[in-house]
Amino acid sequence: MSVIYLAGGCFWGTEKYLASIRGVLATQVGYANGKTANPTYDDVCYRDTGHAETVHVEYDPSIIPLEFLLELFYSVIDPVSVNKQGGDSGIQYRTGIYYTDDADLPVIARSIAKLQNRYSQTIAIEVKPLDNFWPAEDYHQKYLDKNPQGYCHIRKEKFMNAAAARVDPSQYPVPNPGELARRLTGTQYDVTQNNATEPPFRNEFWNDFREGIYVDITTGEPLFISTDKFESGCGWPSFTKPVDPNVIKELTDTSHGMHRTEVRSRVGNAHLGHVFPDGPEASGGMRYCINSAALRFIPKEEMALQGYGDFLELL
Incomplete structure (x- = not known):
């Protein structure tokens, strides 16, 4: 099992999408790389804590290598948008890849470089070591499983594509x-x-x-x-x-x-x-x-x- 932390805007949809991918074993939503300990959702939204809404992802690299997982992640974000994804704006909605294993950094860097070749604007995805991660409140966990009609900034067909993904383009x-x-x-x-x-x-x-x-x-x-x-x-x-x-x-x-x-x-x-x-x-x-x-x-x-x-x- 390997671990990566991915911030892609509202974590309700990002978590549901990532959990749909073959080889992803577990997910948890939370708040990453902010300035305070144990923040609440209100703290993150209204008290300038600097956290990003982030998904903790546990995955089997023999099924879904990190570079392939990142390619699928890119398909549900706007990688050149700063502090905005879909209709959600604010620093908590910034995109990010936060790693806990230094061996992942060359893979991430190579992946970002390939992504940059597809855009004239600078890629805005933050790449940093994970500094902190605080699990979000229980009602945020598996939110779209509990509330199938709940708000989501990701189109439904993206979830189906994630579940069917099995060809690694790299x-x-x-x-x-x-x-x-x-x-x-x-x-x-x-x-x-x-x-x-x-x-x-x-x-x-x-x-x-x-x-x-x-x-x-x-x-x-x-x-x-x-x-x-x-x-x-x-x-x-x-x-x-x-x-x-x-x-x-x-x-x-x-x-x-x-x-x-x-x-x-x-x-x-x-x-x-x-x-x-x-x-x-x-x-x-x-x-x-x-x-x-x-x-x-x-x-x-x-x-x-x-x-x-x-x-x-x-x-």
Whole structure:
């Protein structure tokens, strides 16, 4: 078990979100790195104690490594906002990562540096050793479990994404453009980098239903599992859902006089295809229509050898 303390605005929603993540073992809300001992909620809000609303997180690093946990944390905060998250303002709502093990600092620093590369504004997340932590009053603990309709600044779909998160993006580095141009075929490059579409019924995986996993051809990041593949009749590989909802980015596509939802890979930002609301109703009603050229298939018997053994339980 490992421990980290995360401040992400109102701790009601932050705690519920973090507790939803696979590999998080226990959570407790409280007040961290302030100037006074045993503060009350009123003290923190109205008496300038300097505490941050914070969640004590106990987690299993063999399931959810710290860098992966931090990536999921970033998805429910505005990392460049100072003393404000959602509709809540004040120093108690600042964002922070507070550590108790010095060995965590290089991981945190590397994670923050990667996050900074995505923003032009300076990252406002406070990174400090934990100086103090005082558990909040009992009525704050597991607040949203006790009050399902209670106030929360985090959208509901974020909780579902947290619960389904199982792909660590830090494990799949992005190749440089030159390497991609050398390694990919012309069709693979045009599809993933130039938003091309390969012909229906004349592509590698449209009628292949072997057991295994489909990964991003550019990075190797897992995208789809064969148990979610179905015959849609469209001539391209079709899936009811991604292996982890966080690995897919959805964008509005108005090209060719149509209004569609494009899907791209998270880490590689590769064009994959489109998603349509005409899939099997019993499986959620969605159809992820994906170009074979955007995928690499690893059969079940090779998954462990190629580093995808954690996904065998899904087959």
